Amino acid sequence: MKKSLxxxxxxxxxxxxxxxxxxxxxxxxxxxxxxxxxxxxxxxRLWEKVRTAQDHLFRWREDRGVAPEEGSDREKTGFIGxxxxxxxxxxxxxxxxxxxxxxxxxxxxxxxFRALGIGEGDNVALLSSSSFPGLVYxxxxxxxHLGADVLWIHSLGASTWxxxxxxxxxxxxxxxxxxxxxxxxxxxxxxxGGRGEMGLDLPEEGRNILEDTAAxxxxxxxxxxxxxxxxxxxxxxITDFAPQxxxxxxxxxxxxxxxxxxxLRGGLFFPPxxxxxxxxxxxxxxxxxxxxxxxxxxxxxxxxxxxxxxxxGAPAPRFVSLRSAAVSAAGVAxxxxxxxxxxxxxxxxx
Numbered sequence: 001m002k003k004s005l006x007x008x009x010x011x012x013x014x015x016x017x018x019x020x021x022x023x024x025x026x027x028x029x030x031x032x033x034x035x036x037x038x039x040x041x042x043x044x045r046l047w048e049k050v051r052t053a054q055d056h057l058f059r060w061r062e063d064r065g066v067a068p069e070e071g072s073d074r075e076k077t078g079f080i081g082x083x084x085x086x087x088x089x090x091x092x093x094x095x096x097x098x099x100x101x102x103x104x105x106x107x108x109x110x111x112x113f114r115a116l117g118i119g120e121g122d123n124v125a126l127l128s129s130s131s132f133p134g135l136v137y138x139x140x141x142x143x144x145h146l147g148a149d150v151l152w153i154h155s156l157g158a159s160t161w162x163x164x165x166x167x168x169x170x171x172x173x174x175x176x177x178x179x180x181x182x183x184x185x186x187x188x189x190x191x192x193g194g195r196g197e198m199g200l201d202l203p204e205e206g207r208n209i210l211e212d213t214a215a216x217x218x219x220x221x222x223x224x225x226x227x228x229x230x231x232x233x234x235x236x237x238i239t240d241f242a243p244q245x246x247x248x249x250x251x252x253x254x255x256x257x258x259x260x261x262x263x264l265r266g267g268l269f270f271p272p273x274x275x276x277x278x279x280x281x282x283x284x285x286x287x288x289x290x291x292x293x294x295x296x297x298x299x300x301x302x303x304x305x306x307x308x309x310x311x312x313g314a315p316a317p318r319f320v321s322l323r324s325a326a327v328s329a330a331g332v333a334x335x336x337x338x339x340x341x342x343x344x345x346x347x348x349x350x
Contacts, residue, residue: 074314077134080094085164087163089158092162097134116293119148123151124247127238127248132249140185157210171214192211271290
């Protein structure tokens with residue numbers, strides 16, 4: 001029996017809608033897989049090592065009654081400190097500290113090293129701050145994974161939610177990671193951090209804690225009579241080491257000068273003639289002037305967006321380009337809506 005014209009119209013309309021849904025699903029899948037960069041191979045092994053180290057550190061803290069404050073370390077990284085303590089130097093958002101603990105930074109650092117031609121046995125200098133302990137560990141893990149030779153100068157004072165727990169300052173945290181087999185080396189030098197990188201704005205209790213834990217770890221404190229002296233000392237140590245790259249984490253007093261510095265946004269800086277040296281007379285400016293490129297980590301929100309790392313999100317072994325995703329999603333949505341409201345659907349209504 002032949003179908004009536006009305007039945008044919010209904011079947012065509014129903015099938016057209018099914019095809020439209022199928023098309024939308026295909027476009028959605030293409031958008032998702034086109035904007036997601038899944039980590040695999042040795043990068044995945046590095047990601048898993050960092051995540052396992054975090055689990056080890058978090059469990060160690062729980063066993064000793066120094067677990068992070070309720071709700072502060074949702075992903076159980078172990079790298080989140082307290083809001084305020086005698087070790088605190090400045091303010092810093094909790095969301096940035098959680099973002100800095102994402103293991104994807106280790107993969108991002110590894111890719112950056114390789115893109116810059118850094119390989120096994122090459123010299124890399126690391127100027128780091130306890131304000132971003134998770135990020136510091138990720139960069140060290142990436143450098144060790146690559147086999148680079150690292151000169152490491154670390155500042156012990158920390159901003160809020162960094163390594164500022166009096167029961168777990170950075171030297172203790174680093175010891176736990178080494179004893180667990182997740183970190184192979186100690187820092188070459190410590191500074192107290194804070195004002196002048198000499199702990200001038202820390203209470204005596206805080207300075208004593210940092211000095212004692214540094215001594216227990218047997219890492220020497222780099223001292224100077226002034227901030228300019230600290231800048232000189234750090235610059236000399238690094239230039240004598242002759243690194244192919246200097247990585248800087250955080251905004252230590254000696255790192256750069258001025259609150260309006262270009263370094264506040266973070267990123268990769270090349271020495272002249274490829275790039276201009278930002279104004280100021282900090283260690284980073286001097287290293288650029290000496291021909292040493294600088295990879296600086298500070299503005300977590302902007303840098304995470306550019307790297308494809310979720311801001312204050314759950315750790316997962318994949319990068320997502322948020323800007324590309326937004327553009328692609330808008331394009332899919334526009335196309336989908338255009339087809340739904342196209343006039344020809346009205347012509348086929350029974």
